[in-house]
Amino acid sequence: MTGPQATGDRVPIDAGTDPDTAAEVVRAWVAEHVPAAWRAAARRGGPAAVREVRSRAEYEAWYPVFAASGLVVPTWPVAYGGLDATPAVARRIEAELRPYNLGRLNPLGLNLAAPALFAHGTEEQRRRYLPPIVRNEEVWCQLFSEPGAGSDLASLACRAERDGDGWVLTGQKVWTTWAHIADFGVCLARTDPDVPKRKGITYFLVDMHAPGVTVRPLRHITGEVDFNEVFLDGVRVPDSCRVGGVGEGWKVAGATLSGERQMVAGSGSGGVDRIGGSSAGRLLELARRGRRLDPVTRHRLVALWSEERIREWTNMRVRAGLRAGRPPGPESSIGKVHQGELNQRIQLLATDLLGAGALAWEVPEGGGQGPEAYAAALPYEVKGMLRSRANTIEGGTTEVNKNVVGERVLGLPREPDPYRDVPWREVPRS
Numbered sequence: 001m002t003g004p005q006a007t008g009d010r011v012p013i014d015a016g017t018d019p020d021t022a023a024e025v026v027r028a029w030v031a032e033h034v035p036a037a038w039r040a041a042a043r044r045g046g047p048a049a050v051r052e053v054r055s056r057a058e059y060e061a062w063y064p065v066f067a068a069s070g071l072v073v074p075t076w077p078v079a080y081g082g083l084d085a086t087p088a089v090a091r092r093i094e095a096e097l098r099p100y101n102l103g104r105l106n107p108l109g110l111n112l113a114a115p116a117l118f119a120h121g122t123e124e125q126r127r128r129y130l131p132p133i134v135r136n137e138e139v140w141c142q143l144f145s146e147p148g149a150g151s152d153l154a155s156l157a158c159r160a161e162r163d164g165d166g167w168v169l170t171g172q173k174v175w176t177t178w179a180h181i182a183d184f185g186v187c188l189a190r191t192d193p194d195v196p197k198r199k200g201i202t203y204f205l206v207d208m209h210a211p212g213v214t215v216r217p218l219r220h221i222t223g224e225v226d227f228n229e230v231f232l233d234g235v236r237v238p239d240s241c242r243v244g245g246v247g248e249g250w251k252v253a254g255a256t257l258s259g260e261r262q263m264v265a266g267s268g269s270g271g272v273d274r275i276g277g278s279s280a281g282r283l284l285e286l287a288r289r290g291r292r293l294d295p296v297t298r299h300r301l302v303a304l305w306s307e308e309r310i311r312e313w314t315n316m317r318v319r320a321g322l323r324a325g326r327p328p329g330p331e332s333s334i335g336k337v338h339q340g341e342l343n344q345r346i347q348l349l350a351t352d353l354l355g356a357g358a359l360a361w362e363v364p365e366g367g368g369q370g371p372e373a374y375a376a377a378l379p380y381e382v383k384g385m386l387r388s389r390a391n392t393i394e395g396g397t398t399e400v401n402k403n404v405v406g407e408r409v410l411g412l413p414r415e416p417d418p419y420r421d422v423p424w425r426e427v428p429r430s
């Protein structure tokens with residue numbers, strides 16, 4: 001693809017469109033707007049083949065066409081970049097687009113910031129922040145975890161103090177994915193240390209380019225930089241960037257955390273996709289290539305394929321609940337626990353199927369030296385396997401999500417927390 005694209009218009013789909021008509025509209029839109037080389041690849045080999053012919057830069061350059069169509073978030077209101085489409089129409093749109101591998105950019109904006117804005121933001125905030133999220137013009141990150149507050153997030157210490165018509169934030173965040181490329185972050189800060197930990201927290205939208213924000217990259221085991229430490233040193237945040245009431249940030253955070261669990265569980269961003277358009281299909285191809293269709297491998301393949309279907313069905317339940325207007329519940333924790341462990345097993349099988357290719361690889365000539373060169377040359381499957389180790393930690397650890405399932409699904413007694421009702425200031429911290 002060369003040269004800039006005309007962004008085009010919103011597709012003619014709205015709340016009154018039926019699924020068959022919507023499918024026709026999408027097919028016509030694909031024929032007109034999706035580059036011919038991607039369409040040819042999709043016909044040849046589906047989403048995985050599209051990825052092979054398309055660079056990330058090309059996709060980003062083309063993305064405004066997708067965003068302008070409204071097809072990125074079909075069920076969202078038109079004013080925020082969607083089409084107001086019904087859930088049934090959204091499902092048809094998704095099915096029509098699937099072969100072309102048109103992933104949604106800005107997943108943290110779409111899946112973490114947007115749910116909080118929908119559930120607790122003002123109309124002004126939604127109109128200001130949601131459309132640029134859809135267009136991928138403003139990238140978002142999540143400033144929640146701190147060195148002393150991960151699983152026990154409510155014990156966070158970053159503080160926000162009133163200052164005229166705004167707030168001043170001071171503290172440290174850590175593991176902040178994409179802070180180094182983000183324009184905004186959703187941030188939890190303590191506004192009242194004299195009440196129990198969950199009660200004194202407020203939710204803010206922080207401009208990552210504001211004075212006082214320092215981002216220090218951290219490197220993954222794959223050699224890549226994805227997450228960061230973030231230092232907030234007297235960062236001024238206007239009161240118009242507060243979401244929800246003062247001291248009600250824990251409730252607002254719930255919308256972000258559920259969105260995150262769903263995203264990591266695959267209903268938002270598709271973690272399993274990391275080894276190909278369809279993980280079972282990709283594994284099969286690897287097994288055939290290496291002549292590894294022995295009984296043990298077959299058994300592992302079928303077991304993983306079956307589990308992937310279960311994952312899909314769990315995600316469908318979550319999505320159906322959301323469309324029916326129910327907030328994401330403990331199903332997203334079930335999906336998150338299952339997806340994290342399943343993806344690790346899938347990635348491990350992919351690496352096993354590579355055989356010796358997973359043990360050693362060459363950095364191509366001129367590929368440079370050091371972690372960047374190592375990261376760039378890692379076989380796709382090995383990178384996926386290493387990255388998947390984080391799946392049982394990010395978005396809430398497996399152990400913590402099992403606690404949620406135990407309490408809210410099985411009705412087990414609540415996990416004891418001696419500091420639950422103690423003012424945050426009096427809770428011992430290391």
Ligand SMILES: Cc1cc2nc3c(=O)[nH]c(=O)nc-3n(C[C@H](O)[C@H](O)[C@H](O)COP(=O)(O)OP(=O)(O)OC[C@H]3O[C@@H](n4cnc5c(N)ncnc54)[C@H](O)[C@@H]3O)c2cc1C
Binds near residue numbers: 177399
């Ligand atoms: C790849 C990656 C990306 C991330 N991106 C972000 C981001 O963008 N923004 C952000 O804010 N955070 C991010 N995180 C941080 C993530 O949310 C935390 O790592 C996670 O919540 C766990 O917190 P912790 O690392 O402090 O571990 P800890 O909370 O210290 O946990 C240590 C161990 O103790 C176990 N444990 C803790 N409490 C309990 C309990 N009550 N019951 C049973 N077991 C328990 C845990 O399961 C874990 O095994 C990211 C993490 C990873 C790995």
